[in-house]
Amino acid sequence: xxxxxxxxxxxxxxxxxxxxxxxxxxxxxxxxxxxxxxxxxxxxxxxxxxxxxxxxxxxxxxxxxxxxxxxxxxxxxxxxxxxxxxxxxxxxxxxxxxxxxxxxxxxxxxxxxxxxxxxxxxxxxxxxxxxxxxxxxxxxxxxxxxxxxxxxxxxxxxxxxxxxxxxxxxxxxxxxxxxxxxxxxxxxxxxxxxxxxxxxxxxxxxxxxxxxxxxxxxxxxxxxxxxxxxxxxxxxxxxxxxxxxxxxxxxxxxxxxxxxxxxxxxxxxxxxxxxxx
Amino acid sequence: xxxxxxxxxxxxxxxxxxxxxxxxxxxxxxxxxxxxxxxxxxxxxxxxxxxxxxxxxxxxxxxxxxxxxxxxxxxxxxxxxxxxxxxxxxxxxxxxxxxxxxxxxxxxxxxxxxxxxxxxxxxxxxxxxxxxxxxxxxxxxxxxxxxxxxxxxxxxxxxxx
Numbered sequence: 001x002x003x004x005x006x007x008x009x010x011x012x013x014x015x016x017x018x019x020x021x022x023x024x025x026x027x028x029x030x031x032x033x034x035x036x037x038x039x040x041x042x043x044x045x046x047x048x049x050x051x052x053x054x055x056x057x058x059x060x061x062x063x064x065x066x067x068x069x070x071x072x073x074x075x076x077x078x079x080x081x082x083x084x085x086x087x088x089x090x091x092x093x094x095x096x097x098x099x100x101x102x103x104x105x106x107x108x109x110x111x112x113x114x115x116x117x118x119x120x121x122x123x124x125x126x127x128x129x130x131x132x133x134x135x136x137x138x139x140x141x142x143x144x145x146x147x148x149x150x151x152x153x154x155x156x157x158x159x160x161x162x163x164x165x166x167x168x169x170x171x172x173x174x175x176x177x178x179x180x181x182x183x184x185x186x187x188x189x190x191x192x193x194x195x196x197x198x199x200x201x202x203x204x205x206x207x208x209x210x211x212x213x214x215x216x217x218x219x220x221x222x223x224x225x226x227x228x229x230x231x232x233x234x235x236x237x238x239x240x241x242x243x244x245x246x247x248x249x250x251x252x253x254x255x256x257x258x259x260x261x262x263x264x265x266x267x268x269x270x271x272x273x274x275x276x277x
Numbered sequence: 278x279x280x281x282x283x284x285x286x287x288x289x290x291x292x293x294x295x296x297x298x299x300x301x302x303x304x305x306x307x308x309x310x311x312x313x314x315x316x317x318x319x320x321x322x323x324x325x326x327x328x329x330x331x332x333x334x335x336x337x338x339x340x341x342x343x344x345x346x347x348x349x350x351x352x353x354x355x356x357x358x359x360x361x362x363x364x365x366x367x368x369x370x371x372x373x374x375x376x377x378x379x380x381x382x383x384x385x386x387x388x389x390x391x392x393x394x395x396x397x398x399x400x401x402x403x404x405x406x407x408x409x410x411x412x413x414x415x416x417x418x419x420x421x422x423x424x425x426x427x428x429x430x431x432x433x434x435x436x437x438x
Contacts, residue, residue, distance in 0.1 A: 002322055008300035008346050009279035020279070029344075036303070036342045037323035048279055049300065051347060077336070101412025102393065104324060106336045107343065188411040 003039035007048045011055060014137050014166060020050045021162040022139075028052055028164055030073060030112035033104050058111070058166060063088050066172050072111025072135075072165045076100070079110060088172040091130060091179035091199055095122040098181075101189040111165040114150075117157050117220065118191070122183070124151055125197040125221035129213035132170035138163040151220035176202040180272035182265045183216075186252070192216040193252045196265040200232070200273050207232050207273060212266070217247035217258055227266065236270045285349040289314070290358025298345045305329040305340035307348075308355055316356035316385045320414070327413030330386035331355050337393045356385035365392055367433060371426040379417035386413050391427045398438075400431040 011017035020026055025047035029035060038044040052058075058073040061082045068089045070079065079085050080096035099105055099113070099122050113123040114134055127134070127147040134145045138160055145158045152158060159165070173179070183195030195215045200207040210228040215221045222245060230239035240263040247258035286295045289312060296311055303322075308314045308331070320328035322341045329340040332354040359365050365388050371377070378384045387410070394401060394409040401409070406427050407420070415423060 002303070003301040005281055005299070005301055007279040007281050008283060008344070023279075029347075032344070032347075033324060033339070033342050036344065039301070040303070040322045040341065049344075053347065097408070100324075101327070102409055103327065103330055103337045103339050103390065103412055104342075107338050188408055 002042070003036075004042055004045040006039075006046055008051065009048060010051045010053075013055060014058075014164065017050050017052050017055065017164055018137060018139055018162055020048065021164070023048050026050055028115075030115075031075065031108035032112075033100065033108040034112070034116050034118065052164070061085060063172055067169050068172050069167055069169050070110055071167050072109060072114075074110045076105035076108045076110065076113075077102070080105060089130070089170050090173055090177070091126050091181060091197060092123070092170070094179060094181040095126050095197060098122050098183055098185075098189070098192070098195070104189070110168060114168055115157065115159060115165045117151055117155055119154060119219055119221065120191040120195070120216040122181075122192070122195060122197065122215065125195060125213040125215040126181075127168060127170065128221045128223065129197040129199045129211045130170040131199075131211060132168055134158075134165055135167040135169065136163050137166045142166070144169075148223075154219040156219075174201075178202055178207065178273045180269035182268045182272075184261055184265065194247070194258050194261045194265060196262070196269050197221075198269045198273060206234050210273070212269075214245060214262055214265075216252075217245050217262060224262075224266075231266075231270060231273070236267060239270065240266050283346050283349075285346055287348050287350060288352045290354060290361070296345075300344065300346050302345045303341050304331070304333075304338075304343045304345050304348055304353070307345035308340065308353070311345075314355050314357050316360075318382055318385060320382070325412075325414070326383075327386045327390060328383055330389045330413065332359070332389060332393075337389055356388060359389065359392065368392060368395070368426070368430050371430045371433075372423070375422045375426040375429065377418060377422040377426040378415075383413060383415045383417075387415065387423060391423075391430075395427065395431055395434065400428075400435050403428060406431075 027046040029049045029051045058071040060071045086093045178200045180198040183192040197213045200210040210232045212224045226242040227239040230242045247255045318328035320326035324342045331340045
């Protein structure tokens with residue numbers, strides 16, 4: 001057995017999970033595809049795991065007015081197959097096949113990916129690019145946190161110690177919505193060396209409301225705002241030149257290589273945005 | 278109630294099983310150590326290699342990234358069950374015929390993952406096969422023979438249906 005000993009409890013409701021989070025060194029267990037790996041390596045040794053998989057009503061995907069709401073316990077595989085996501089959240093649909101491998105996507109949850117906030121993960125960047133929001137439930141009730149305010153630092157989010165993610169919401173795509181997604185990884189499904197999630201609106205032949213969210217280039221998903229403005233002006237090479245990213249070296253690549261690859265991805269994604277979605 | 282040791286009941290390869298397990302025990306360790314089903318292999322133990330791939334409630338999962346206690350009430354199928362039922366017989370024969378295994382360590386996971394793709398029906402492209410199998414490492418074959426074997430079974434099954 002690899003993990004250090006821990007106690008295990010099954011929460012049946014969100015309130016029960018939040019109450020249990022008040023115990024010492026407690027952690028939520030959703031899909032477990034990152035958490036159990038870190039337990040196996042003893043990078044994490046909580047005293048209590050609160051299994052939230054049995055909480056009903058947290059795994060729906062629905063279009064509500066001009067918003068797509070995705071329950072926190074929705075599995076990546078469910079999102080990948082969802083017609084609602086395919087039609088109304090095409091950026092997430094494009095990103096899903098890049099998340100881990102089939103067996104991982106069968107277990108991993110969208111809420112877990114957002115709450116864990118791995119800087120090289122696809123979904124946090126998608127949420128940031130879409131200008132989505134996170135529904136957080138805590139001891140004082142529910143609140144909504146904008147994606148721009150949610151990702152604070154390396155594996156650090158706006159979640160407090162007794163908070164849990166209960167849903168994410170993104171604007172439903174309209175006829176003029178454009179989505180672009182690309183990533184470079186050593187093997188399909190591995191964490192990206194660099195990735196880019198992008199959204200925009202068509203404005204005649206040009207683009208507006210361009211939001212470029214790079215991942216694998218810093219402590220959080222990072223917006224390249226100067227490049228967004230350049231791309232809206234229609235100049236792809238100016239957008240590449242304006243990339244103000246400063247990625248640190250990591251085990252996969254040096255910062256200089258990552259920055260070069262970010263430019264490569266930006267050109268590819270610009271093509272996706274400019275062509276019809 | 279939170280406990281470090283829990284009683285679980287589940288169905289493994291069609292047989293009911295009730296055991297007392299430590300909360301920290303992974304599904305793959307439970308299958309191997311408590312039930313003696315050593316066909317599911319332990320490779321990387323952090324979800325990368327795919328050697329521990331089994332079916333839980335009809336879908337493939339990493340048995341190193343699921344706790345045994347999470348399988349209370351679940352239906353689990355391992356290579357032993359999938360093999361005994363005959364569900365994989367043509368795949369197993371194709372793996373042998375095409376030399377799609379050498380040491381065999383990855384093979385139980387490979388078969389479970391391949392069957393997951395093939396039971397969707399149709400004949401997937403080689404690219405789709407590679408993408409579906411991307412989560413399973415093989416250090417012997419170089420993968421071409423594995424893709425060949427899966428593709429040949431897909432074609433064979435399509436002709437029969």
